[in-house]
Amino acid sequence: MAHILYIEDEKEIGQWVTEDLTGRGHEVVWLTSGNELETYINHIDLAILDIMLPGLDGFSIGKRIKKANQETPIVMLSARSAVEDKIEGLSFADDYVTKPFHPDELAARVDALLRRFQKKEDTIEIGHLQIDTKSLVITNKHTAEEILLTGKQYQLFQYFIRHLNQILTKEQLYEGVWGERFMEGDKTLMVHIRYLREKIEANPAKPTIIETIRGIGYRVKK
Numbered sequence: 001m002a003h004i005l006y007i008e009d010e011k012e013i014g015q016w017v018t019e020d021l022t023g024r025g026h027e028v029v030w031l032t033s034g035n036e037l038e039t040y041i042n043h044i045d046l047a048i049l050d051i052m053l054p055g056l057d058g059f060s061i062g063k064r065i066k067k068a069n070q071e072t073p074i075v076m077l078s079a080r081s082a083v084e085d086k087i088e089g090l091s092f093a094d095d096y097v098t099k100p101f102h103p104d105e106l107a108a109r110v111d112a113l114l115r116r117f118q119k120k121e122d123t124i125e126i127g128h129l130q131i132d133t134k135s136l137v138i139t140n141k142h143t144a145e146e147i148l149l150t151g152k153q154y155q156l157f158q159y160f161i162r163h164l165n166q167i168l169t170k171e172q173l174y175e176g177v178w179g180e181r182f183m184e185g186d187k188t189l190m191v192h193i194r195y196l197r198e199k200i201e202a203n204p205a206k207p208t209i210i211e212t213i214r215g216i217g218y219r220v221k222k
Helices: 011-023 058-068 083-090 103-116 151-162 170-178 188-200
Strands: 003-007 027-031 046-049 074-078 095-098 123-126 129-132 138-140 145-147 210-213 217-220
Touching: 003 011, 011 027, 011 103, 046 058, 046 103, 058 074, 058 083, 074 083, 074 103, 083 095, 095 103, 151 170, 151 188, 151 217, 170 188, 170 217, 188 210
Parallel strands: 003 027, 003 046, 046 074, 074 095
Antiparallel strands: 123 129, 129 138, 138 145, 210 217
């Protein structure tokens, strides 16, 4: 669920866009002008702005939002389809949708921007491990000791962290880490996962960090 600020003065369009996005699981604040912008500007995940508004126009509002937080994605939503309007909008906004539009298209663009601007945590915790996602330094929380990995172990664990909660096949893992096609019967991946488990698992005989998904592959779940 995302917190979306939607500014649109056309009541009919505003209502059905709000209802559609709310029905897709988002929390939408719909305003008909930018008068209350300061109330919401620091508490949103994405903004959808019409251009022609009473008072401040959508361009001015969008620039204020970006000035407050460069990482807030903005969709301009307007009947103005002239190239110069699109160029001005895209000078600060992240997408520009012209009216009329299909709600599925707007929803798809919103989802794409939310994925692109998704806030990444600097540190994550998985079981007894604390992981710095930028440097991938792994620390045992119980002993405060850093866990050192070899090159391929590091690459393999990094691949798991980039795909948290996803079930990864042996083919995906091998091709993603070794950059080569996986050959059935090759034990290289299995051996590296065994050695990696010996480094990071509290009990390698009963792994809880790297799960084996029988018949499919492996998963690291947060």
